[in-house]
Amino acid sequence: MTTVRTPAGWPATEEEAGAVQDALRTKVVLDEAGPPPGTGHVTGVDVAYDDERDVVAAAAVVLDAATLDVVAESTAVGRISFPYVPGLLAFREIPTVLAALEALPRTPGLVVCDGYGLAHPRRFGLASHLGVLTGLPVIGVAKNPFTFTYEEPAAPRGSASPLLAGHEEVGRALRTRDAVKPVFVSVGHRVSLDNACAHTLALAPAYRLPETTRRADALCRRALREAVPALTAD
Template identity: 60%
Template sequence: MEVRDLHAWPSTPAEAEAIQERLRPMLELDAPGPAKPRTVAGLDVSYAGDGGGTGTRLAAAVVVLDSATLHVVEESVAVGTAAFPYVPGLFAFRELPTLLEALRDLKTTPDLLVCDGFGVAHPRRFGLACHLGVLTGVPTIGVGKTAFVGAYEPPGRRRGDTSPLLDGGQVVGRVLRTRDDVKPVFVSVGHRTDLDTACRNVLDLTPGYRLPETTRRADRLSRDALSG
Protein backbone atom coordinates (compact mmCIF):
# COMPACT_ATOMS: atom_id res chain seq x y z
CA MET A 1 0.00 0.00 0.00
CA GLU A 2 0.97 3.64 -0.38
CA VAL A 3 2.61 5.09 2.71
CA ARG A 4 3.74 8.67 3.12
CA ASP A 5 7.49 9.26 3.52
CA LEU A 6 8.60 9.34 7.12
CA HIS A 7 9.22 12.80 8.52
CA ALA A 8 12.57 13.90 10.01
CA TRP A 9 13.43 11.63 12.90
CA PRO A 10 13.63 13.08 16.45
CA SER A 11 16.75 12.67 18.54
CA THR A 12 15.25 13.92 21.81
CA PRO A 13 11.91 13.55 23.58
CA ALA A 14 11.30 17.27 23.10
CA GLU A 15 11.70 16.92 19.34
CA ALA A 16 9.40 13.91 19.31
CA GLU A 17 6.72 15.85 21.18
CA ALA A 18 7.07 18.71 18.71
CA ILE A 19 6.43 16.30 15.84
CA GLN A 20 3.26 15.06 17.51
CA GLU A 21 2.04 18.63 17.95
CA ARG A 22 2.82 19.42 14.32
CA LEU A 23 1.03 16.36 12.92
CA ARG A 24 -2.02 16.51 15.17
CA PRO A 25 -3.84 19.16 13.10
CA MET A 26 -3.78 16.72 10.16
CA LEU A 27 -6.11 14.34 11.96
CA GLU A 28 -9.63 13.90 10.67
CA LEU A 29 -11.76 13.20 13.71
CA ASP A 30 -15.16 14.32 12.41
CA ALA A 31 -15.48 11.70 9.67
CA PRO A 32 -17.81 8.71 10.03
CA GLY A 33 -15.83 5.47 10.20
CA PRO A 34 -15.98 2.46 7.91
CA ALA A 35 -19.09 0.63 9.13
CA LYS A 36 -18.58 -2.26 6.74
CA PRO A 37 -14.87 -2.46 5.96
CA ARG A 38 -14.05 -5.26 3.53
CA THR A 39 -10.52 -5.69 4.82
CA VAL A 40 -9.14 -4.95 8.27
CA ALA A 41 -5.46 -5.04 9.19
CA GLY A 42 -3.95 -5.75 12.57
CA LEU A 43 -0.50 -4.45 13.55
CA ASP A 44 1.80 -5.64 16.30
CA VAL A 45 5.47 -5.68 17.25
CA SER A 46 7.57 -8.18 19.19
CA TYR A 47 10.93 -7.50 20.81
CA ALA A 48 13.97 -9.75 21.09
CA GLY A 49 15.69 -8.77 24.32
CA ASP A 50 15.14 -5.93 26.74
CA GLY A 51 12.52 -3.57 25.39
CA GLY A 52 13.77 -0.48 27.15
CA GLY A 53 16.31 1.36 25.04
CA THR A 54 17.19 2.01 21.42
CA GLY A 55 18.59 -0.63 19.08
CA THR A 56 16.73 -3.65 20.39
CA ARG A 57 15.86 -6.12 17.67
CA LEU A 58 12.17 -6.18 16.82
CA ALA A 59 9.73 -7.57 14.28
CA ALA A 60 6.69 -5.67 13.03
CA ALA A 61 3.82 -7.66 11.58
CA VAL A 62 0.69 -6.70 9.67
CA VAL A 63 -2.10 -9.19 9.00
CA VAL A 64 -4.99 -8.29 6.71
CA LEU A 65 -8.25 -10.12 7.31
CA ASP A 66 -11.47 -10.33 5.34
CA SER A 67 -13.88 -8.74 7.82
CA ALA A 68 -16.75 -11.03 6.86
CA THR A 69 -14.95 -14.35 7.29
CA LEU A 70 -11.97 -13.24 9.40
CA HIS A 71 -9.79 -15.24 7.04
CA VAL A 72 -6.27 -14.06 6.24
CA VAL A 73 -6.02 -12.07 3.01
CA GLU A 74 -2.39 -11.00 3.23
CA GLU A 75 0.52 -10.89 5.68
CA SER A 76 3.67 -8.81 5.96
CA VAL A 77 6.59 -8.80 8.37
CA ALA A 78 9.59 -6.52 8.68
CA VAL A 79 12.51 -6.81 11.08
CA GLY A 80 14.39 -3.84 12.41
CA THR A 81 15.53 -2.15 15.62
CA ALA A 82 13.84 0.06 18.18
CA ALA A 83 14.17 3.58 16.79
CA PHE A 84 13.66 5.45 20.06
CA PRO A 85 13.86 4.66 23.79
CA TYR A 86 10.62 3.75 25.48
CA VAL A 87 9.04 6.88 26.90
CA PRO A 88 5.35 6.84 27.85
CA GLY A 89 3.62 9.17 25.42
CA LEU A 90 6.31 8.71 22.77
CA PHE A 91 5.83 5.00 22.33
CA ALA A 92 5.05 5.32 18.62
CA PHE A 93 8.57 6.43 17.79
CA ARG A 94 9.92 3.05 18.83
CA GLU A 95 8.19 0.98 16.20
CA LEU A 96 6.98 3.43 13.56
CA PRO A 97 9.79 2.93 10.97
CA THR A 98 9.53 -0.86 10.99
CA LEU A 99 5.72 -0.83 11.01
CA LEU A 100 5.68 1.49 8.00
CA GLU A 101 8.08 -0.81 6.18
CA ALA A 102 5.76 -3.75 6.76
CA LEU A 103 2.77 -1.69 5.58
CA ARG A 104 4.59 -0.54 2.46
CA ASP A 105 5.16 -4.14 1.40
CA LEU A 106 1.43 -4.80 1.43
CA LYS A 107 -0.23 -4.99 -1.98
CA THR A 108 -3.62 -4.58 -0.28
CA THR A 109 -4.75 -1.22 1.07
CA PRO A 110 -6.83 -2.16 4.14
CA ASP A 111 -10.06 -0.29 4.86
CA LEU A 112 -9.13 -0.08 8.54
CA LEU A 113 -5.96 -0.38 10.64
CA VAL A 114 -6.27 -1.78 14.17
CA CYS A 115 -3.28 -0.69 16.24
CA ASP A 116 -1.86 -2.01 19.48
CA GLY A 117 -2.02 0.97 21.81
CA PHE A 118 -3.97 4.22 21.66
CA GLY A 119 -5.29 6.88 19.36
CA VAL A 120 -6.45 10.16 20.88
CA ALA A 121 -6.49 8.65 24.40
CA HIS A 122 -3.04 10.16 24.80
CA PRO A 123 -1.47 13.06 26.76
CA ARG A 124 -1.24 15.15 23.57
CA ARG A 125 -4.12 13.40 21.79
CA PHE A 126 -1.72 11.79 19.35
CA GLY A 127 -1.00 8.15 20.09
CA LEU A 128 0.35 5.48 17.73
CA ALA A 129 -2.97 4.99 15.94
CA CYS A 130 -3.17 8.72 15.13
CA HIS A 131 0.40 8.75 13.87
CA LEU A 132 -0.18 5.76 11.60
CA GLY A 133 -3.42 7.29 10.38
CA VAL A 134 -1.78 10.53 9.30
CA LEU A 135 1.08 8.69 7.59
CA THR A 136 -1.17 6.28 5.68
CA GLY A 137 -4.36 8.27 5.21
CA VAL A 138 -6.30 5.14 6.16
CA PRO A 139 -8.87 4.97 9.00
CA THR A 140 -7.20 3.77 12.21
CA ILE A 141 -8.24 2.83 15.72
CA GLY A 142 -6.25 2.01 18.84
CA VAL A 143 -7.02 -0.92 21.10
CA GLY A 144 -5.10 -0.95 24.37
CA LYS A 145 -4.93 -3.71 26.96
CA THR A 146 -4.37 -1.38 29.91
CA ALA A 147 -5.29 2.23 30.68
CA PHE A 148 -2.87 5.02 29.91
CA VAL A 149 -4.61 8.36 30.36
CA GLY A 150 -8.09 9.08 31.59
CA ALA A 151 -10.52 7.97 34.27
CA TYR A 152 -13.38 5.53 33.93
CA GLU A 153 -15.94 3.46 35.75
CA PRO A 154 -15.86 -0.30 35.16
CA PRO A 155 -18.28 -1.21 32.36
CA GLY A 156 -21.00 -3.84 32.92
CA ARG A 157 -19.86 -7.44 33.02
CA ARG A 158 -21.34 -8.48 29.69
CA ARG A 159 -19.78 -8.43 26.24
CA GLY A 160 -20.68 -5.17 24.55
CA ASP A 161 -20.97 -3.18 27.77
CA THR A 162 -19.04 0.09 27.75
CA SER A 163 -18.13 3.10 29.83
CA PRO A 164 -16.59 6.39 28.68
CA LEU A 165 -12.88 7.06 29.09
CA LEU A 166 -12.59 10.65 30.30
CA ASP A 167 -9.54 12.90 30.33
CA GLY A 168 -9.34 16.63 30.75
CA GLY A 169 -13.10 16.98 30.65
CA GLN A 170 -13.47 15.22 27.34
CA VAL A 171 -14.31 11.73 26.13
CA VAL A 172 -11.07 10.36 24.67
CA GLY A 173 -12.14 6.76 24.28
CA ARG A 174 -14.31 3.95 25.52
CA VAL A 175 -13.73 1.03 27.87
CA LEU A 176 -15.23 -1.94 26.06
CA ARG A 177 -16.00 -5.41 27.38
CA THR A 178 -15.39 -7.86 24.52
CA ARG A 179 -16.18 -11.02 26.53
CA ASP A 180 -18.46 -11.71 29.49
CA ASP A 181 -16.64 -11.32 32.81
CA VAL A 182 -13.29 -10.66 31.18
CA LYS A 183 -11.08 -7.60 31.63
CA PRO A 184 -12.18 -4.91 29.14
CA VAL A 185 -10.08 -3.28 26.40
CA PHE A 186 -9.54 0.45 25.82
CA VAL A 187 -10.71 1.73 22.45
CA SER A 188 -9.89 5.14 21.01
CA VAL A 189 -10.10 6.60 17.52
CA GLY A 190 -6.96 7.32 15.58
CA HIS A 191 -7.94 8.85 12.24
CA ARG A 192 -10.99 9.09 9.97
CA THR A 193 -13.43 7.24 12.21
CA ASP A 194 -15.90 7.90 15.01
CA LEU A 195 -15.89 6.13 18.35
CA ASP A 196 -19.18 4.27 17.82
CA THR A 197 -17.95 2.72 14.60
CA ALA A 198 -14.58 1.93 16.17
CA CYS A 199 -16.23 -0.03 18.99
CA ARG A 200 -18.57 -1.76 16.53
CA ASN A 201 -15.53 -2.84 14.52
CA VAL A 202 -13.77 -4.15 17.62
CA LEU A 203 -16.80 -6.21 18.61
CA ASP A 204 -16.97 -7.65 15.10
CA LEU A 205 -13.33 -8.67 15.45
CA THR A 206 -13.75 -10.34 18.85
CA PRO A 207 -16.17 -13.25 18.34
CA GLY A 208 -14.19 -15.54 20.63
CA TYR A 209 -11.36 -13.78 22.41
CA ARG A 210 -10.72 -10.64 24.42
CA LEU A 211 -8.41 -9.09 21.81
CA PRO A 212 -9.28 -8.45 18.15
CA GLU A 213 -8.52 -11.34 15.80
CA THR A 214 -6.35 -8.93 13.82
CA THR A 215 -4.01 -8.18 16.71
CA ARG A 216 -3.89 -11.81 17.78
CA ARG A 217 -2.77 -12.82 14.30
CA ALA A 218 -0.23 -10.02 14.08
CA ASP A 219 1.11 -10.89 17.52
CA ARG A 220 1.76 -14.47 16.51
CA LEU A 221 3.31 -13.48 13.21
CA SER A 222 5.70 -10.96 14.74
CA ARG A 223 6.67 -13.42 17.46
CA ASP A 224 7.40 -16.17 14.94
CA ALA A 225 9.47 -13.78 12.86
CA LEU A 226 11.89 -13.30 15.75
CA SER A 227 12.26 -17.04 16.39
CA GLY A 228 12.80 -18.34 12.87
Protein backbone atom coordinates in the same frame (compact mmCIF):
# COMPACT_ATOMS: atom_id res chain seq x y z
CA MET B 1 10.27 -9.96 5.02
CA THR B 2 11.60 -6.45 4.44
CA THR B 3 14.34 -4.66 6.38
CA VAL B 4 14.15 -1.03 7.46
CA ARG B 5 16.51 1.67 8.70
CA THR B 6 15.49 4.46 11.02
CA PRO B 7 14.48 7.38 8.75
CA ALA B 8 16.82 10.36 8.43
CA GLY B 9 15.75 13.17 10.72
CA TRP B 10 13.97 10.82 13.11
CA PRO B 11 13.59 12.54 16.50
CA ALA B 12 16.47 11.85 18.84
CA THR B 13 15.10 13.42 22.00
CA GLU B 14 11.81 13.53 23.85
CA GLU B 15 11.56 17.24 23.11
CA GLU B 16 11.89 16.71 19.37
CA ALA B 17 9.41 13.85 19.42
CA GLY B 18 6.89 15.95 21.29
CA ALA B 19 7.26 18.74 18.75
CA VAL B 20 6.61 16.27 15.92
CA GLN B 21 3.41 15.14 17.65
CA ASP B 22 2.23 18.70 18.11
CA ALA B 23 2.83 19.44 14.42
CA LEU B 24 1.20 16.29 13.05
CA ARG B 25 -1.77 16.43 15.40
CA THR B 26 -3.30 19.21 13.29
CA LYS B 27 -3.67 16.76 10.39
CA VAL B 28 -5.83 14.22 12.21
CA VAL B 29 -9.29 13.81 10.66
CA LEU B 30 -12.04 13.18 13.22
CA ASP B 31 -15.19 13.96 11.25
CA GLU B 32 -15.45 10.79 9.16
CA ALA B 33 -17.44 7.75 10.29
CA GLY B 34 -15.07 5.31 8.59
CA PRO B 35 -15.82 2.04 6.83
CA PRO B 36 -18.80 0.00 8.09
CA PRO B 37 -17.95 -3.09 10.21
CA GLY B 38 -18.13 -6.49 8.58
CA THR B 39 -17.26 -5.33 5.08
CA GLY B 40 -14.04 -5.17 3.11
CA HIS B 41 -10.67 -5.72 4.74
CA VAL B 42 -9.34 -5.03 8.21
CA THR B 43 -5.63 -5.09 9.01
CA GLY B 44 -3.98 -5.72 12.36
CA VAL B 45 -0.48 -4.42 13.08
CA ASP B 46 1.79 -5.28 16.00
CA VAL B 47 5.43 -5.21 17.01
CA ALA B 48 7.78 -7.42 19.06
CA TYR B 49 11.16 -6.44 20.49
CA ASP B 50 14.51 -7.87 21.37
CA ASP B 51 16.01 -5.00 23.37
CA GLU B 52 19.21 -6.96 23.99
CA ARG B 53 19.95 -7.18 20.30
CA ASP B 54 18.26 -3.89 19.41
CA VAL B 55 15.89 -5.63 17.00
CA VAL B 56 12.25 -4.87 16.31
CA ALA B 57 9.91 -6.97 14.18
CA ALA B 58 6.53 -5.78 12.88
CA ALA B 59 3.68 -7.68 11.28
CA ALA B 60 0.60 -6.66 9.30
CA VAL B 61 -2.20 -9.18 8.85
CA VAL B 62 -5.14 -8.49 6.54
CA LEU B 63 -8.43 -10.17 7.44
CA ASP B 64 -11.66 -10.44 5.52
CA ALA B 65 -13.89 -8.36 7.80
CA ALA B 66 -16.90 -10.64 7.29
CA THR B 67 -15.27 -14.02 7.88
CA LEU B 68 -12.13 -12.97 9.81
CA ASP B 69 -10.11 -15.21 7.49
CA VAL B 70 -6.53 -14.16 6.81
CA VAL B 71 -6.21 -12.91 3.24
CA ALA B 72 -2.67 -11.46 3.31
CA GLU B 73 0.24 -10.82 5.67
CA SER B 74 3.68 -9.26 5.74
CA THR B 75 6.54 -8.62 8.16
CA ALA B 76 9.45 -6.21 8.50
CA VAL B 77 12.46 -6.01 10.80
CA GLY B 78 14.67 -3.12 11.82
CA ARG B 79 16.68 -1.54 14.63
CA ILE B 80 14.88 -0.02 17.59
CA SER B 81 14.44 3.65 16.67
CA PHE B 82 13.51 5.16 20.04
CA PRO B 83 13.48 4.14 23.71
CA TYR B 84 10.16 3.32 25.34
CA VAL B 85 8.79 6.49 26.85
CA PRO B 86 5.12 6.60 27.86
CA GLY B 87 3.48 8.97 25.40
CA LEU B 88 6.14 8.44 22.73
CA LEU B 89 5.46 4.83 21.87
CA ALA B 90 4.85 5.64 18.20
CA PHE B 91 8.47 6.64 17.63
CA ARG B 92 9.53 3.16 18.62
CA GLU B 93 7.12 1.28 16.38
CA ILE B 94 6.22 3.35 13.35
CA PRO B 95 9.15 2.90 10.93
CA THR B 96 8.89 -0.88 11.05
CA VAL B 97 5.09 -0.93 11.05
CA LEU B 98 5.05 1.33 7.98
CA ALA B 99 7.43 -1.01 6.20
CA ALA B 100 5.20 -3.98 6.96
CA LEU B 101 2.11 -2.12 5.72
CA GLU B 102 3.88 -1.08 2.53
CA ALA B 103 4.94 -4.67 1.90
CA LEU B 104 1.33 -5.85 1.81
CA PRO B 105 0.16 -7.04 -1.61
CA ARG B 106 -3.19 -5.30 -1.16
CA THR B 107 -4.96 -2.35 0.40
CA PRO B 108 -5.10 -2.60 4.22
CA GLY B 109 -8.57 -1.11 4.61
CA LEU B 110 -9.17 -0.18 8.25
CA VAL B 111 -6.04 -0.56 10.40
CA VAL B 112 -6.26 -1.73 14.02
CA CYS B 113 -3.22 -1.18 16.21
CA ASP B 114 -2.18 -1.88 19.80
CA GLY B 115 -2.27 1.21 21.93
CA TYR B 116 -4.05 4.51 21.64
CA GLY B 117 -5.07 7.25 19.26
CA LEU B 118 -6.85 10.22 20.81
CA ALA B 119 -6.44 8.76 24.28
CA HIS B 120 -2.96 10.18 24.66
CA PRO B 121 -1.31 12.94 26.73
CA ARG B 122 -1.01 15.07 23.56
CA ARG B 123 -4.10 13.53 21.93
CA PHE B 124 -1.82 11.97 19.32
CA GLY B 125 -1.04 8.35 20.06
CA LEU B 126 0.20 5.57 17.81
CA ALA B 127 -3.11 5.13 15.98
CA SER B 128 -3.36 8.85 15.20
CA HIS B 129 0.26 8.98 14.07
CA LEU B 130 -0.08 5.94 11.84
CA GLY B 131 -3.27 7.36 10.36
CA VAL B 132 -1.76 10.74 9.51
CA LEU B 133 1.32 9.17 7.91
CA THR B 134 -0.63 6.67 5.79
CA GLY B 135 -3.92 8.49 5.24
CA LEU B 136 -5.70 5.25 6.18
CA PRO B 137 -8.57 4.89 8.65
CA VAL B 138 -6.96 3.70 11.91
CA ILE B 139 -8.23 2.83 15.39
CA GLY B 140 -6.38 1.94 18.58
CA VAL B 141 -7.32 -0.95 20.87
CA ALA B 142 -5.25 -1.07 24.05
CA LYS B 143 -5.09 -3.61 26.84
CA ASN B 144 -4.58 -1.08 29.63
CA PRO B 145 -6.18 2.27 30.58
CA PHE B 146 -2.83 4.11 30.60
CA THR B 147 -3.29 7.18 32.80
CA PHE B 148 -6.98 7.51 32.08
CA THR B 149 -9.94 6.70 34.30
CA TYR B 150 -13.14 4.79 33.67
CA GLU B 151 -16.05 3.23 35.46
CA GLU B 152 -16.33 -0.51 35.20
CA PRO B 153 -18.73 -1.32 32.32
CA ALA B 154 -21.65 -3.69 33.00
CA ALA B 155 -20.77 -7.39 32.83
CA PRO B 156 -22.27 -8.39 29.44
CA ARG B 157 -20.15 -8.32 26.29
CA GLY B 158 -20.81 -5.10 24.39
CA SER B 159 -21.14 -2.94 27.50
CA ALA B 160 -19.02 0.18 27.47
CA SER B 161 -18.16 3.24 29.54
CA PRO B 162 -16.27 6.42 28.74
CA LEU B 163 -12.51 6.52 29.05
CA LEU B 164 -11.84 9.86 30.64
CA ALA B 165 -9.09 12.44 30.78
CA GLY B 166 -10.63 14.55 33.47
CA HIS B 167 -14.09 15.15 32.03
CA GLU B 168 -13.09 14.71 28.40
CA GLU B 169 -14.07 11.41 26.75
CA VAL B 170 -10.93 10.31 24.91
CA GLY B 171 -12.01 6.73 24.25
CA ARG B 172 -14.11 3.93 25.60
CA ALA B 173 -13.69 0.94 27.91
CA LEU B 174 -15.41 -1.79 25.91
CA ARG B 175 -16.25 -5.27 27.16
CA THR B 176 -15.62 -7.84 24.43
CA ARG B 177 -16.29 -10.86 26.68
CA ASP B 178 -18.79 -11.28 29.52
CA ALA B 179 -17.26 -10.29 32.87
CA VAL B 180 -13.73 -10.08 31.46
CA LYS B 181 -11.54 -6.96 31.72
CA PRO B 182 -12.53 -4.52 28.97
CA VAL B 183 -10.31 -3.30 26.15
CA PHE B 184 -9.68 0.41 25.67
CA VAL B 185 -10.73 1.75 22.29
CA SER B 186 -9.84 5.14 20.90
CA VAL B 187 -10.05 6.91 17.60
CA GLY B 188 -6.97 7.23 15.45
CA HIS B 189 -7.79 8.80 12.10
CA ARG B 190 -10.90 8.99 9.89
CA VAL B 191 -13.08 6.75 12.12
CA SER B 192 -15.70 7.73 14.70
CA LEU B 193 -15.55 6.35 18.24
CA ASP B 194 -18.89 4.55 17.86
CA ASN B 195 -17.69 2.91 14.68
CA ALA B 196 -14.33 2.02 16.23
CA CYS B 197 -16.17 0.21 19.02
CA ALA B 198 -18.45 -1.57 16.54
CA HIS B 199 -15.40 -2.78 14.63
CA THR B 200 -13.71 -3.92 17.81
CA LEU B 201 -16.73 -5.97 18.84
CA ALA B 202 -17.04 -7.51 15.37
CA LEU B 203 -13.35 -8.44 15.45
CA ALA B 204 -13.53 -10.05 18.89
CA PRO B 205 -16.23 -12.75 18.71
CA ALA B 206 -14.37 -15.25 20.88
CA TYR B 207 -11.46 -13.65 22.73
CA ARG B 208 -10.90 -10.43 24.61
CA LEU B 209 -8.58 -8.99 21.97
CA PRO B 210 -9.55 -8.44 18.32
CA GLU B 211 -8.51 -11.18 15.90
CA THR B 212 -6.49 -8.57 14.05
CA THR B 213 -4.15 -7.96 16.96
CA ARG B 214 -4.05 -11.64 17.92
CA ARG B 215 -2.93 -12.60 14.43
CA ALA B 216 -0.47 -9.73 14.14
CA ASP B 217 0.96 -10.49 17.58
CA ALA B 218 1.60 -14.12 16.72
CA LEU B 219 3.17 -13.20 13.39
CA CYS B 220 5.55 -10.51 14.66
CA ARG B 221 6.77 -12.80 17.43
CA ARG B 222 7.50 -15.47 14.90
CA ALA B 223 9.26 -12.93 12.66
CA LEU B 224 11.40 -11.82 15.60
CA ARG B 225 12.40 -15.40 16.45
CA GLU B 226 13.42 -16.01 12.88
CA ALA B 227 15.16 -12.66 12.41
CA VAL B 228 17.36 -12.57 15.49
CA PRO B 229 19.42 -15.70 14.68
CA ALA B 230 19.98 -14.40 11.15
CA LEU B 231 21.12 -10.94 12.27
CA THR B 232 23.21 -12.36 15.08
CA ALA B 233 25.17 -14.73 12.85
CA ASP B 234 27.91 -12.17 12.24
